[in-house]
Amino acid sequence: MDFSYSEIQQMLQDSVQKFVQKSYDFKTRSKIIESDDGYSKENWQLFAELGWLAVPFTEEDGGLGGSAVDLIVMMEEFGKANLVEPFIATAVLSGGLISELGNGERKSELLEHLVTGKLQLACAYAEMGSRFNLAKVGTTATVQGDKVLINGKKIAVLNGSNADQLLVVARESGEDIDVDGISIFLVDAASEGLVINSFTNIDGKKSSEIVLENVSVPASSRLGDAGSALSALQKIIDRATVSVSAEAVGAMELLLQKTVEYSKTRKQFGTSIGTFQALQHRMADMFIECQLARSIVVMAAMRLDSAESDLEKTKAVSAAKSRVGEAIRKVGQESIQIHGGIGMTDELDVGHLFKRVTALDIMFGNADYHTERFASL
Template sequence: MDFNLSEEQQMLQDTVARVARDRYSFEQREQFYLSETGFSREFWNQLGELGLSAVPLREEYGGFGGSGVDSMLVMTELGRNLCLEPYLQSQIHGAGLLQQLGSADQRGQWLPQVATGELQLAVALEESQSHYLLHDVQSRAEAVEGGWRLTGHKCAVVGGHSAGLILVSARTAGGALDESGISLFLLDPKAAGVRRRDYPCIDGPRACDLYLDGVVLDQNHLLGPAGQALAALRYQQGRAVAAQCAEAIGNMQEAFSLTLDYLKTRQQFNAPIGKFQVLQHRMADMRGELELAISMATLAACIADEPDSDERSRGLAAAKFVVTRAARFIAEQAIQLHGGIGMTWEYNLAHHAKRLVMLSHQLGDDDHHLQAYADLMRNA
């Protein structure tokens, strides 16, 4: 198998790296974090102007028609620079659900706006009791004349505070934990009966809790057949997992580089501490974990867009498990090797470490994906 990037992929990677490096210094990121939106609107618009927002979307909707590897290249560079923009939630996860479940009219109406960055999406699937289970949905959607009435509560909607449309899962039939009866709706967060509670996450991005109190939506805001959304939710979460693994790789590579530079410059006993053999061994362990994580993230990117199958699901679960364990190990080792400075707010390593820890808990933690992998192996 040839793992070399094509000329177009190399150009894509170089473009994202250059834009993020020029427009997203650590000091600028701190300003974006404190802004009203919690990220840079200017940077988001520039991603659209350069066509980078269109990478994961199909060509018929103004997209680039990029593969999972193309998305990996974008997400790795965004992760390396600690970018706060909800690219994964909007361009990969949300747009993927809209492409898979939306009707021709729905896709034609909204996806071109997503491709240019004019419209930002968010995905509201988690509830306080669900613990990564996409079929554990207690929010309800009741059929009414001309549409649906939604009631319920969604939590930890990353990017939901600034999204123009939010994709919300709700139960239209069945009881708790039934795999059938789950539907997906496009929600205007400014609609009557919608309340958002916004807050910053510990690792930088912002999120919101979503409260739905009898929100009435017309029939055009239902995506796909009623009660049959779960398969698409699982498939597109797999694509989001692959992109998240790529983002974690960028963070890990930068954390490793920062730690290596620190060991080369920090003096103790009249010598750089990087000359101490025990610290060299720890750096070697970090490098080994990083290389293993890169291999698994690459595998996830290669299979992310394949047709749904147990083999695809096993590969994605294994990748998330390995990357999550490596991310936590590298974050902890980097902090230990830096000492106290590694925990200071003014030093970007602390922010990479926090981001890596939080990524390991989003879209399923390592225990969740290990159990999923084991269940799929038993079914093989």
């Protein structure tokens, strides 16, 4: 039993921390969010050079090993940075699916472009009525000779506006929520019939809604076998779920730290508000929430890296996301409350961290959804 970081994990942690200290303060981040791209290309290139984009992938795929524990160490720091660069969308989700389902030269070429920072990707899985059910796919894919016609509407497509290629989840057969019949297609963002409506999310990340109207792609753009992509999608979403849980752990610890610091400096009634027991115990509870969230995320990441069954892995992921979601609500809300009025303002980073963790609670299923999923397994 050993919960200490390996050399590579320590290195990752150091390098993200250094980057944040040097080039990712609150003002810089705000400017990046206001920019047209909504992320910094310069930063992205740096991430590639530092090897961060290779972290989610096995050595076989040209990555650094692909361990979930490595990933959460980095994600936690990204959470503290409140990073808006599309790491989850491009590297974890889309890259993960290519690594799972792709093959041959195309796969190695795509992944090489991804880890060298040349390729931006987005994964379009969610729909208006799907909520968190990955099998609820109304978007259709119809084979016509050596082409496939895709029709439908996708929502919550992180990085949709910057993606060179989209991974579109579509149904080739079956109905409504059948687990069979779901495929994933690689669609060029410039394809005819594709309308991408982009915006910024509550947490500063770029996202899109995408309408596909008779978008025609070669049949060879299908990743993996026809109609059997759901299990790979589930597996990668599970990985992304643990990743955003770790991101939330980082953001929550920063929220706690900032709240405690503020309570020591803010004076009312002639004393710092941190001396009031009514506030002290709430901060103690925030600390406990952070510790439990960290513990269960570590558990889930270790489980993903283990030889346990897929069922055990899925259960661990849902356990983690459920518990982290609960922590997010408590830590997020208390941070604002203890800061008082200043916590409500747009000029303070605390509110932005609160918005980030709120978004992370929703991503890939909120606490209630994952509790129920855990109960059903």
